[in-house]
Amino acid sequence: MRIETLKKAGLATLASAGMLALTAGTAFAAAAPKDPLVAGDTAWMITSSALVLMMTIPGLGLFYGGMVRKKNVLATLAQSFGATALITVLWMVIGYSIAFTPNPDAGMNNWIGGFSYLFLAPMKLASVSSLAPTIPESVYMFFQMTFAIITPALIAGALADRMKFSAFLWFMALWLLLVYCPIAHWVWGGGWLGTAGAMDYAGGSVVHLNAGTAALVTCLVLGKRIGLGSENMSPHNLVLSVIGASLLWVGWFGFNAGSALTAGYNAGMAAAATQIATAAAALGWMVAEWIIAKKPSVLGMISGAVAGLVAITPASGFVDPVGALIIGISAGVVCYISAVWVKKAFGYDDSLDAWGVHGVGGALGAIMTGMFAKGAINSVYPKGGWLTDGNFSQMIAQFKDVGAVFVYCAIVTFIILKAIDLVIGLRVSPEVEVEGLDINLHGETVHD
Amino acid sequence: MRIETLKKAGLATLASAGMLALTAGTAFAAAAPKDPLVAGDTAWMITSSALVLMMTIPGLGLFYGGMVRKKNVLATLAQSFGATALITVLWMVIGYSIAFTPNPDAGMNNWIGGFSYLFLAPMKLASVSSLAPTIPESVYMFFQMTFAIITPALIAGALADRMKFSAFLWFMALWLLLVYCPIAHWVWGGGWLGTAGAMDYAGGSVVHLNAGTAALVTCLVLGKRIGLGSENMSPHNLVLSVIGASLLWVGWFGFNAGSALTAGYNAGMAAAATQIATAAAALGWMVAEWIIAKKPSVLGMISGAVAGLVAITPASGFVDPVGALIIGISAGVVCYISAVWVKKAFGYDDSLDAWGVHGVGGALGAIMTGMFAKGAINSVYPKGGWLTDGNFSQMIAQFKDVGAVFVYCAIVTFIILKAIDLVIGLRVSPEVEVEGLDINLHGETVHD
Amino acid sequence: MRIETLKKAGLATLASAGMLALTAGTAFAAAAPKDPLVAGDTAWMITSSALVLMMTIPGLGLFYGGMVRKKNVLATLAQSFGATALITVLWMVIGYSIAFTPNPDAGMNNWIGGFSYLFLAPMKLASVSSLAPTIPESVYMFFQMTFAIITPALIAGALADRMKFSAFLWFMALWLLLVYCPIAHWVWGGGWLGTAGAMDYAGGSVVHLNAGTAALVTCLVLGKRIGLGSENMSPHNLVLSVIGASLLWVGWFGFNAGSALTAGYNAGMAAAATQIATAAAALGWMVAEWIIAKKPSVLGMISGAVAGLVAITPASGFVDPVGALIIGISAGVVCYISAVWVKKAFGYDDSLDAWGVHGVGGALGAIMTGMFAKGAINSVYPKGGWLTDGNFSQMIAQFKDVGAVFVYCAIVTFIILKAIDLVIGLRVSPEVEVEGLDINLHGETVHD
Amino acid sequence: MKLITAIIKPFKLDEVRESLSALGVQGMTVTEVKGYGRQKGHTEIYRGAEYAVSFLPKLKIEVAVKSEMLDAVVDAITSKAKTGQIGDGKIFVTPLEQVVRIRTGETDGDAL
Amino acid sequence: MKLITAIIKPFKLDEVRESLSALGVQGMTVTEVKGYGRQKGHTEIYRGAEYAVSFLPKLKIEVAVKSEMLDAVVDAITSKAKTGQIGDGKIFVTPLEQVVRIRTGETDGDAL
Amino acid sequence: MKLITAIIKPFKLDEVRESLSALGVQGMTVTEVKGYGRQKGHTEIYRGAEYAVSFLPKLKIEVAVKSEMLDAVVDAITSKAKTGQIGDGKIFVTPLEQVVRIRTGETDGDAL
Ligand SMILES: Nc1ncnc2c1ncn2[C@@H]1O[C@H](COP(=O)(O)OP(=O)(O)O)[C@@H](O)[C@H]1O
């Protein structure tokens, strides 16, 4: 809508919806039904949504795509892209409704949202959700959608190189509706875990531990890649992975600072904590690897950065810069150990370390949030955490959060995978796996 | 300007122009000549401009560059990049003036803007355009510039692999001034088509149908690529195209939600509609191809997404989520048919489907806007569309819009191309075409 | 923090820190200690910070990475990424304190900031710096951090293909603390150069001349690459460089328009000037090369764009569109000459032209700012520049600025490099240089 | 048996392959190579530095044939790969003592 | 001395290399090639246009051996590279008149 | 005539090419190959997993020469490609029965 046409329509400028944005910042002093919308918050939240979308496409796609063998790079990109398309539609049809709108039955509301927002029917132009009172509900719905997209898409790291594309899409759809939506509701949508006091600013448990747990189950169910251990499976093009990791880093400001839902002090502190923890984790992994394996690999540096981003996710908005620094360093070192040594020891084939980085990093972050949260950083949680403010009870809330997400997710993911395997089969044939997914599943190859 | 220096200069903070931004959000209640600027809107519109620029460089460049053969990838990137540079300067010199400033002669104003803004001379620090009353005119000029850049750049999809770089630059310049600027003025700048009631939120006809029509004419005038049908012309590196399509998708929020020109409800609803339609179109194309060609190609998924972005462009800001869903699915299926089957049937060499996706998708979107626009979504057009609000007359306005843009653009594009061909020649020699444009036109190759 | 949990905590919405953002835009008319925060400014400045981060990762990494030989591409990316991580932590530990907080000793404050902000300890949730009075200090600290990251990272262009990674990291750390922080304090943090009237909007001297000078010294100290002149050292994959240059261009709006520190008229005009100068410089370099070398290379076009971005950096926010146009064209032509002809003539191996583009472009921009600044564009500097407003004294201030930065930087950089060389050695062994840095320093290669 | 190795211009591959198929040749192996010869290379520009690229992209085709097919195959390649421009390439013929088809263990004539 | 040239399926390389090492072969040279033969290629989809890709990725292994090693090496390659599926590849044996080790100037048998 | 095939270290290409030109050799064909031999490869790190890369990048040069040129060319390659380090490569000489220049149809000595 161009303003010119507004005037054409003979309306006073103030009457236009666009103008309400202007009024929003000012109408307090005026009379009448005030418009709750703040233009600055809205600007930031649309930007944040675009940033989080960029994390998945192309960010995550490239991060993973660079790590697989060349014959599978397009199939890996197709997973991120396909998940984005599919989940967007499902979120609009039903996901938002069951995750972020209240269930009329207060008891049920502990477990799942309502069903009245199917196809977003009740969402009008000027609707505002009570969960985000200064921006249009359309923006809040979109912002949450981008979280709902990236969470399942993260799982792709564990199933790389061997899953059917059809099975993958079914898995994304069922997992979104049966795992992500309920858990998002539990923690953020008014459900029992949020009520129980769990602190999860931007998704340490809801997003990362959740996706990581599903990744662990998936790689156990799928089994190892053919040739693991004998064939050279080193990343075919880490340039792509570096681009991906960088875009994840940049986009993550939408994720964490966007979770403030406003453009104010909380967003600023969350952004600062995110940057510090990420850098510290990249250094942590790099130094650990340099000492142990004698060379600082590029893959290690970017993996460390992602581990830092993951671990600070639940804590950003609750911790101060020093807390962020400690969480970051810990995440770099712990995830290095989990992705490299623990995986080797147990022998599961978490191909691109979705569990090792997101699962472990998410759990670590959730627990360290309980240690380092500071009442002075977030006035809504004035009690703070254990080590900072002596509030040990927060640790219990955090462990409960981690445990609940892990157990529920693991069980339901397992059931979903077994069901899909029964009906259409999860894994490609060995010939397809050896020749490559790109040509067999999508009929295309990279001709470089 | 750092604030420190402000203070150095001995000025009260409030006196600084920067501070006016602060005042803007608040001064309503105060007295005196109020400053119309809203900081939140300005933040969003600079962000939007940067996003739309990112659509062209690197977005469109990569989308197209990945689809050509390896010997032409740099030349294809050079087209997007060169067009960006050239059009920026032309827009500043004259384009903005004739497209978006009023012509003193009211009759003439139906057809073309004024000439007083050459070199943007009248644009002062605190100028505000009546077309965007809450942001600096500098920002509005810049935002419109990014539209003026991408529209001609889109045409490159039809002329890939065979046009001289010099001829390409001449074509960009002349087409901008003789086709884009007038049409933008007709619809958005106060000209006859906007007055006649055409609804085109962000450029279904002005941008996409327009570029698509020019693309069709161009590929007919240029003729087919040497080797078409016998040589393998499949995309050399779809990884690049996926990055490009993803950045187009992300950047498009600047395009569509930015077209609200404010950070408010309209922007939010336009963003939501864009996301939903794009995803639906990606799925639409994917499913259609999966059924017909037996495999869902990655190229198909990203082409579908772009088709959805194109088709929702005129409609975003007018339709609700369900309308967006329907438009998206339609765009995916229709553009699949047009890019795959219609092209084959008629035999023109629209190399990268600039017509098949942008032309057809733009026209489809413009017409479906007339069907699914809802009065409740945009108070400026309370009559809405045909199927939603029973306002059939809107369909006529939309067809008029589509027809006018198609006819004018086709004729003038043809004349421009013939003129360039006469003077310097449009097409490279067969030797150059066979050996590759990169090394011959630019003296460089990719050494992978 | 989700608002839901806010309510859970039994707090009135207004009491939440998030809500202060809302209040900020409105509270003027109310009573009580008004909150200085403007949501629109905050939204823009977090966005700007993310954009500037994107300039370094992946922007600069790709720009440089595409220009080196394939065997060194990962090592080149590792430099940008490693610098980002390392500098982030150093900035938080001490950099911000000594650059942007006042030294209690007013005399000392001319030279270096204070030491009370170590680990950002005094920065609370609602702190606001006097240097950026409408946004949280956390955001200002983060924005400045992104400048502190990219400046040293730029130097990598001169040392490509031959420096040890360990030496590189030591160099980044020492240079940040001993060169960048003091100079940033001199110009922007309250030090002597800013007081002396130097105009440097976003870092022509602080960032680009500074990094460029260090680059020149570094390539002289390191010596030439093995094989220079005999081996083919042309860029291995300019697709990467085009992506990098494009992201630099897009991100630069955060750099220049972000330097307004508010989302208002100054930001808008700075954005417009940036776009115009960049495009003009890309055309300037392209045309100069087309005439002299007969072919417009893609590398030339993108180098020209970067030259334009560099040169307009100090001037954006002070010049009008016509001034930007002149600066842009000049930058394109002058940097073409410096990167191509001057380098050849003197024979130093500034591998990727960090001096030729950033040093020369930064100095040129600083001086042309003194010529073309307009009082009407920036009310804080009402005297303007020499050619526009007849204020010749500004030229002297600018030359002083350029000279001081060049001399201080050159000397200290030289000392740092010699010290590192003595202790751990700067350069890799010839075998490593010939076989490639990727496999030797990081244990990885690109398998395309 | 003979091993025929031909260096040709890349865009001639399809024509050559088709003409050999027509002669009854059932297989061939193709390698991307770089050729140096009378045909001049080009220069690449890198910010003023010019690098001479003296090697040009060519394709190497290897075909194992029974001796009696030799002349027909050499003639077919010569006629199809020819543009008459410098750089068209060469054909080399070397003796081939033994051929084995890995799948079946068949040898010599049967293996081709 | 003989030069053994084998065209094999790419994923068989490691097995073949190991079996040759076991026979005492100390070196080999491998090239990525594209093969055309009885094994059908595939088609790539490009917005409805289908391009037949008739060449398939193969590896070419070259091993120079003393004549007395010939049969053992040919047998080892045949058995290790075999999948029994069409497209397993071929082995070609050509006479080798002279070998030089560049590092030492040693020739023939000593150079292998 | 003889076909000389040399496996060399990649960065030695320019020196070798120049010395051959000096001898009057007018053409050659170069292929990127991977070599396995006494020279050890390296390992790549992948999040703790180490993959042994036993094949090293080498270049294969093929030059067809008249028999009387053979020794001079072999000597030139040997001396120019030598670093004295392990992995310098090998030279193989095979008989060449026929050469054709595609552009002109010239054969044998004239075709070189
Ligand atoms: N003596 C040679 N040995 C091996 N390959 C050769 C020889 N001479 C030429 N070639 C190959 O043949 C190609 C064409 O040779 P060139 O001399 O350029 O043209 P023409 O074949 O027309 O004489 C070269 O690029 C090279 O690959």
Ligand SMILES: Nc1ncnc2c1ncn2[C@@H]1O[C@H](COP(=O)(O)OP(=O)(O)O)[C@@H](O)[C@H]1O
């Ligand atoms: N006559 C030939 N000359 C050279 N290479 C051949 C020849 N025939 C087959 N090849 C090579 O051997 C590979 C396998 O041959 P193919 O006919 O597909 O199957 P098979 O070896 O099972 O008979 C081909 O891809 C090609 O590289």
Ligand SMILES: Nc1ncnc2c1ncn2[C@@H]1O[C@H](COP(=O)(O)OP(=O)(O)O)[C@@H](O)[C@H]1O
């Ligand atoms: N028997 C062989 N057959 C074919 N190529 C060989 C053979 N032995 C060595 N090569 C090639 O020569 C290269 C160098 O050999 P290597 O044993 O590493 O060192 P050197 O040449 O110094 O003895 C190898 O990488 C390989 O490409």
